[in-house]
Amino acid sequence: MRLAHLAVEEPSVALALVRMGMEQHAIMERVYCGNGDSPVARVAALFEYLMEKRSVPKIIRDGKGQPVVTVSTSTTVDGPTQLDVADALGLGRATVEKAIATLRTEGALVAPARGARTNRLYEIRDRSVLGVMALGLDPSVGPADRDT
Template sequence: MPSPSDPPDLPPHLPITLRTADAFKRPPQHENLTRDSHPSNHLRSVRPGKTRMIRYFQQQGVNGTAAAALADGSYLHMAKPGFLKNPRRGSGYIDVITSGVVSDGVRLWAGGTWIGDLDVFRDAPATVTHPQIETLCETTVLRIDRDVLRSWAMRDLSVQRMIYYVLNERLGVQEMVYGLDHRPTLARVAELIHYLARRLQAFRAAPPGAPRGEEDMVVQGPTQKDLADALGLSLASVEKSIGILRTHQVIASSGKGRANRSYTILDLDLLMAVGVGHPLA
């Protein structure tokens, strides 16, 4: 029987970001790990880190035995803004972005995103091209060995189901946020900021009944140029859209100019409505 302090069981059909909110809140400072300085076999002695990784996989619907095995094949990394260092031994791994905002060189991704070769039901080629990930703010990454994930996916239905939900959600983001459509630029910019804010809100979810602070509604990391590059839009058109959202008090911004990396969401519901094409009065 779970203890009163255990998180409630969450149904596996919920969006990934809503099922993983508590697993990675306020990571301890001593878990700033790299594979070179702290190999995964040493990580097994770091109980807080392993416990959090097990909880993460269990909140994806993975059973206890498989969750512990996946955690043994994974490690946590707290990354500051910059490019993630790839391990020396190759690219047979998958990065799970559990908090923060990153760029894979093409798109922007927030918490809950898995980056890497998730086609685990085939043998990986000798050389796998792993995207170069740039963290745009302080980011928590769970790096899992692909062979470990593949081994358990081949024999455990709960791991297969987790991968299915991960892929399904990624496809949903690709379609809703980055899909080529005829929405105006304002709607596309609003949809992207809303996606980033919604993921941030999920991962910083407060306990039931607790007030939510304003910091929970601040998207940090991407510049306006990052937004433009991710959407395939001109910088001028993105700047204009941001200005319109500010004028109508949908978002605020700390700082000025193109290098601004902080966007305070004043009205999340209105931002969502603009993102699906509703005009501003």
């Protein structure tokens, strides 16, 4: 109730809350409603989102002893099984397996050691490649070549 009261009293707070809601909606639509995107792009977008959610603000001291806020990001997505990913994105498990294999082949994810179980652990090798693939683009094509 305090937040609602504050929003009524301060229009800037209400506007900030609306913006946050719109941003969250846009993220959810991009991650979960990308029905026109390829399965690889959809899985990459989900991993990119999950990786961003693991970002943790951290206060460190600079050379002068002043506090500086940085963001510590994990390079590992830990938790969802391939079946969980398939259910969340409305894909088949085999399709998710193939998409993850493609992400590994293209260098977005680390390929696990032979025989290692990795159905709940996805280590990001190259965040920029993951981002490019989440957009449905070919990471082997340079930015200058994409526009032509």
